[in-house]
Amino acid sequence: MGEPIIDVRDLRKTFRVTERQEGLAATLRSFVRRQRRDVNAVAGITFRIEAGEVVGFLGPNGAGKTTTLKVLSGLLYPTAGEAHVLGFVPWRRENAYLQQMTLLMGNRTQLVWDIPAADSFRVLQEIYGVPDESFRRTVGELTELLELQDLVHKPVRNLSLGERMKVEFAAGLIQSPRVAFLDEPTIGLDVSMQSRIRRFVAEYNRRTGATILLTSHYMDDVVALCRRVIVIHHGHLLYDGPLADLAERMAPYKIITATLRDGAAATIDLAAYGTVTGRDEGRVTLKVDRQGAPERAARLVNELGENLADISVEDPPIEEVIDRVFSEERVGTAT
């Protein structure tokens, strides 16, 4: 294993925020004496990411995901700790670093509102010092992957949100970055556009070998793109390992879905096999202990006989696992 592309050690970021109680008296008091409180947005996290990985960075709102991305991209200075990305200390914002990195934030624009994206691309080409030939090739690829043909010549203000996100993606990748931080890249987009952006990110990673750290509240993004996830909550790292192992480690149960033949669901008591969590006509959902799941499933098949039309044993939905992680804050790192 070579040098990691992203190397974060005990990174911390504390914001000092001003607080004020409601009401006139509190407002007047705040003119004289302000109450301040320290908020530990990132409370000491450590992880490494290797070249070419696509890693999902998960956590509820306020977990510290975006703050971490801002520190790693160089936008914010940390309060303590170390980080190296591509061998650079991000917050020094050396040009050599900025030329190889991008931070794309969903719903945030970096394009000039009043001119077509193609003209913004030209400006970015000069700022990043991209040679003409590379620029043409990159724009050509991005145009093809993101289907931008009709979009880049319209003023950005005339584009829909989804169209704008696509040209924002292209603008953020003009310099062919080796590291991309994507913060909620599909937020606010319709299902079809989300899917297109996902395919694009996967294809971009495959073609360029870029390392990608991605935050998203849409688990579909994470499932489609990331084999590895890092979960943080209240600024602490809760889990770092394969997505596939997250459920195994964080949810000690499995879901058995049994589909019963006409009328059987009403007469057979399935509570003996596990905790019934849902009934939808003939489909009954059971939550069972992870270890005992095969044995319970076998019993269901044997004992229900012809009353059973279909049966499946699955991990709980990833959203449920994540929700469980956030609510219980189980700490663990896969090795």
Added chain:
Amino acid sequence: MIDVYRALFVGQIQAASQYRVQSVLWMLFSVIRPVIFLAAWVAVANAQGGRVASYDVRDFAAYYVALSLVSNLATSWNAYDFEFEVRMGRLSPKLLRPLHPIHYAVVENIVWKMTTIIPLLIVLGFVAVTFDARFRATPVHLVLFVPSVILGGSLAFLGGWVIATSAFWTTRVHAVSTLWDRAVFIFAGQIAPLALLPGALQTIALVLPFGYMRGVPAEILQGAVDVPTAMLLIAVQAIWVAIFYALLQVVWRVGVRQYTGVGA
């Protein structure tokens, strides 16, 4: 860097062309105030037998025409734009590019002036003829005006950026920038030519940087100061530009560490 500036200019000219009517209206608005002061001083001078100290009516006309031109060339609205960018998170993408954000503002500033200079000159020509302005400038004055107005513009621009940078700490800088604009209004030669300010106020105006942004280039263009004095004033302008440049380096370096990326 030349290629970068060329690309920024092209982009900014395209953006500015979308709002050319607005630009011209802003320019006209900026001329109204000096013309009002001109009319007021003409009334005062006429009431005093045609003169106020060393200025007669035609000198006032030349001064305020020159001041209007300089005000347009040396104006800077960075603090307001910068506050908006900090508050809305629009600064973040600029901070993450290998180009200091000040360069975008430089280009924006210059392009605005380019798009408004021709209609401005037409309007000022009309004012000059109407009020029978008398310029005493020699060719040497005209040559000295060029560095003087560039230094005045640079000083206003850098001063505006120093003020704007306080947004890193306060997020909102409107009050500070308004105070700065009021100081410009009082001490930069808008109310009266610096030479006509009463004793103490004139001393203060010559010590503070504001007069060197607008009043000094205007007086040089008008030909109100002799050539050696003009050169001395230009030297003082250069010192102020150096001071504000150094100040901006320090304030930026410290301030950018405070940036919290709110709204981004």
